[in-house]
Amino acid sequence: xxxxxxxxxxxxxxxxxxxxxxxxxxxxxxxxxxxxxxxxxxxxxxxxxxxxxxxxxxxxxxxxxxxxxxxxxxxxxxxxxxxxxxxxxxxxxxxxxxxxxxxxxxxxxxxxxxxxxxxxxxxxxxxxxxxxxxxxxxxxxxxxxxxxxxxxxxxxxxxxxxxxxxxxxxxxxxxxxxxxxxxxxxxxxxxxxxxxxxxxxxxxxxxxxxxxxxx
Numbered sequence: 001x002x003x004x005x006x007x008x009x010x011x012x013x014x015x016x017x018x019x020x021x022x023x024x025x026x027x028x029x030x031x032x033x034x035x036x037x038x039x040x041x042x043x044x045x046x047x048x049x050x051x052x053x054x055x056x057x058x059x060x061x062x063x064x065x066x067x068x069x070x071x072x073x074x075x076x077x078x079x080x081x082x083x084x085x086x087x088x089x090x091x092x093x094x095x096x097x098x099x100x101x102x103x104x105x106x107x108x109x110x111x112x113x114x115x116x117x118x119x120x121x122x123x124x125x126x127x128x129x130x131x132x133x134x135x136x137x138x139x140x141x142x143x144x145x146x147x148x149x150x151x152x153x154x155x156x157x158x159x160x161x162x163x164x165x166x167x168x169x170x171x172x173x174x175x176x177x178x179x180x181x182x183x184x185x186x187x188x189x190x191x192x193x194x195x196x197x198x199x200x201x202x203x204x205x206x207x208x209x210x211x212x213x214x215x
Contacts, residue, residue, distance in 0.1 A: 035168040037129060042160035045128045046210060049163050052131025056185025057198075058206040065158075065211045069093045072120060072154060075207055079152055081117035087142030090120055104142040113149035119203075121147055124180075125170045126157045126208075131185070133157060133208065134170060136178040144181045153203040155183070159212035 018027075040048065050060045063071045073096040076084065083100040085108075095101040102108075102116055122140035123133045133155055135141040147153055157163065164170050174180060187202030198204045 035172075036165040038165070040128070040165060042163075045163050045165060046159045046212065049126055049128040049131060049157075050210060052128065053133075053185070053208050054131075056131050057188075058131070058185045058208050061207065061209045063209060063211055064213060068156065068209065068211050069096075071209055072096075073099075075154055075209075076118060079118065079205075081152065083116045084118045084120055085113065085116050085142075085146050085150060086120045087140060087146065089122070089138065089140030089142075094120060104146050106143070108145075110145070110149055113146060114151075116150050118152040118154060119146050119150040120154045120156070122156045122158070123162060125173050126163045127165075127167055127170045128163055129166045132167075132170075133183050134174065135181040135183070136174060137181075138178075144179055147181055147183070148187075148202045151199060151203050152205045152207070153183075154207045154209065157208060157210045159210050163210075 050062070053060050061071060061075070069091075072094050076096065076099055081099060083102055084095050085102045085104055086095055087104045092101075119142075121135060121142060122138075124136040124138065124141065126133045135144070135147055135155075137143055141147070147155075164173065183202075183206065186198050186204050186206045187200055188196055188198045189200045190196050
């Protein structure tokens with residue numbers, strides 16, 4: 001008996017009690033599976049997100065909303081950034097006066113974006129269990145292109161309201177009709193010998209600032 005026969009035999013046995021004329025839409029599929037591996041407090045969820053972001057080599061910072069503009073200015077200054085692309089929903093005081101703020105214009109080419117030092121965005125939701133942030137192109141996140149081309153990305157996550165435990169809970173908050181960018185750490189890939197190379201498909205440096213009433 002071939003492997004093909006084994007696989008087909010298992011399929012036939014699994015379908016033995018299904019009427020031949022029944023379609024998938026006629027049998028409800030139970031959706032009572034777990035949506036999270038644990039129930040957590042807001043503080044535990046924030047700590048887990050920070051831990052998993054760092055595990056993916058993202059640089060994680062915490063501050064209060066009032067401290068946010070100064071923290072962004074510190075990060076841009078430390079990197080020597082002189083130009084920043086920011087979508088229209090980013091408040092004016094988040095980009096320091098000495099740094100050129102470039103609007104997210106559809107006419108901007110990849111070469112023009114590549115010449116900019118940094119990008120500052122917010123996010124739609126952040127997933128604690130996977131250390132993933134999701135952008136869905138709203139006013140404070142901009143087009144997917146701006147979060148992929150500049151080599152330095154600063155992303156702001158508002159806690160606790162934007163942090164969820166798991167992927168299923170994140171999907172419940174996202175609009176499937178909107179373009180989504182899922183980011184787990186800086187862009188990275190590995191060759192056949194597992195030599196890690198960063199910055200191939202997106203920013204080499206991802207800095208995540210988590211703002212909460214208690215830093």
